[in-house]
Amino acid sequence: MKSDLFASENLAQAAVAPGMSLQNAKSVKYNVNGEMLARQGSMVAFRGNLQFERKGQGIGGMLKRAVTGEGLALMSVRGQGEAWFAHRAGNCFVIDFEPGDALTINGRNVLCFDTTLSYEIKMVKGAGMTGGGLFNSLFTGTGKLAVVCDGHPIIIPVTAQAPVYVDTDAVVGWSAQLETGLHRSQSVGSMIRGGSGEAVQLKLSGEGFVIVRPSEATETAAAH
Secondary structure, X not given: OOOHHXXXXXXXXXXXXXXXEEEXXXXXXXXXXXXXEEEOOXXXXXXXXXXXXXXXXXXXXXXXXXXXXXXXXXXXXXXXXEEEEOOOOOEEEEEEEOOOOEEEEOHHHEEEEEOOEEEXXXXXXXXXXXXXXXXXXXXXXXXEEEEEEOOOOEEXXXXXXXXXXXXXOOEEEXXXXXXEEEEEEHHHHHHHXXXXXXXXXEEEEOOEEEEEOOOOOOOOOOOO
């Protein structure tokens, strides 16, 4: 049988090392030897002896998710084998954390990660409960984190002299050391939203970077 479908770049190759790697631009392969964590519902295929189990976030985490509709619903994957993860054909990226690294990521953009990373669901400082609140996941430690993004992400440097204002529906993540707050602008709302309502952006200041997706579309099932 012959077809471009069977091109070498589309074939799943045997794993040569444990852990996470990109299968292609839209999916991540994880060679499991022990345990790893992934967003619930993101596994698209697996082989080997693997067990999947829903993982709770603790009472505080589940309360935040119930109040805001956001959060990070996880499953643990245990055993030995290979698993593939993807989410709505979004673009996938693997981030390698070194000692001292800390990154804040929106729960809707988390795909899977090593258990050596620590994560904590936190309310964005200064965001309050405007628009249902703004909760994100703070990742620290060493290991790999796979994130998924609608479209090609935009990485914008943030400096003390030039804070960056981003739409709360478009932000993917930012350097954890940045200061956050809310910025309200009547004129921006009138121009961008097509009405006279007040628009609210997330203000990021300090030294670091912010990751933005080229879309303001919200997911109705962000944590699923």
